[in-house]
Amino acid sequence: MNTENFTRSVLDWYDSGHRDLPWRHTKDPYRIWISEIMLQQTRAETVVSYYERFLKRFGTVEALANAPEEELLKSWEGLGYYTRARSLQKAARMLVRDYGGQLPADLDSLLALPGIGRYTAGAIASIAFGIPAAAVDGNVERVLCRYDAITDIVGTPAVRKRIEERAQQLVPTDRPGAFANAMMEMGATLCTPKSPKCLLCPVLDSCRGHALGIAQDLPVKPKKKAQRIEKRAVLLCLCDARVLVVRREEKLLGGLYVFPDVLEQDDPAALCAHMAQAGVQTAYDEHLGSARHVFTHIIWEMEIHLLLATACAPVENGMWVTREELAALPMPTAVKAARQWAMRRLKTT
C-alpha cells in the first residue's frame, strides 16, 4: 500500500465512526491544548469529566494564567503528573505576555512553550491550525512499528526519528487534524497494546507486522527500571477537630498537601518523637490501616497512624484544617486512603 492509500484508508475508517469525545467538537487551540495535555499518560474516558470541569473553571488562557495555584492543582486532583498543570499555567502566562493570550500558529513557537513537546505541538498544529504536522504519541508509535514491522527497541533517537519521518510522510495536507485523530483512534481502539483487532483494521492487507505474525510483540520497549519501594508511616495528627497537613516542597507532588510522614519507621514512640521534633506534642492513639500507591519509579507502601496532639502548634509549611477545609485542599491520590480516614475521624470529634 502506498502512502496515499494508507492515509485515505485510515481517514475513511475514521469517518465511518469513532468515539465521540468532547475535544473532537472543537478546533479552538486553547481547548485542544488542554485536552492534549490531559491525555498525556491518561485514558480518554478518564479525561472527559476533568476536561469539561477544567474548562468551566478556566475558560480562557487569561483565566488559567491568573488562577491561584491551589485552585489549579485542586482541579487536577486525581489526574496525577501534576507537573503538567504547573507547566500549563507557566505557558498560559507566557501566552498572555507574548502572544496576547492566543496560542501561536506555528510549530516552533508551540515547542518553545513549557510542557509542549513534539507530540503535543504536532497535535495542536494539525488539529487546531490545519498545519500538516505529524503527532506521534504512544498509540501512533505502536501502529507504525507494527505496520512497518520495526523490531528495533523504541525510544532511541534513531528509531524515534525514523517513526516521526514515517508519520510525517503520511500526513495529508488537506485534513491533517482528522488524520492525527484517526491515527490516535486506531492505536486506542484497534491496534491496542494487547490483542490488536487486525481483522477490523483498514490497513490489514499491507501491515507487515501482521503478515509476519509479530504484530502483538511490537513495539519492542526498553527494559523498565525496577521501582523503588518506600515504606512510609503517614501521621494523622488530630487536635480540636482539626488535622495537620503539610505542603510538599519536593519535586514529586510539589505544591500539594499531604499528611506528615516518616520513612522506614513504625514504632509509636518514634512517630511521636518525629512530631515533637516538628514542634507538635502528641500521644499515639492507633494504627488505622494500610495503603499503597504506585508512581512511575517509586511505590509508596503506607501505614496510617492516628496521633492526638495536645495543641495545634505551628509547623513549617503546615496548617491545621477542619474537615471542610481538608476536602477543599489539593491532595494527591497517593494519600486518598489517609484523607478518608481523616474525614471519618474529624466527623466524630
Ligand code: SF4
Ligand atoms: S493490521 Fe493489526 S497490527 Fe497492523 S496496523 Fe492494523 S491493527 Fe495494527
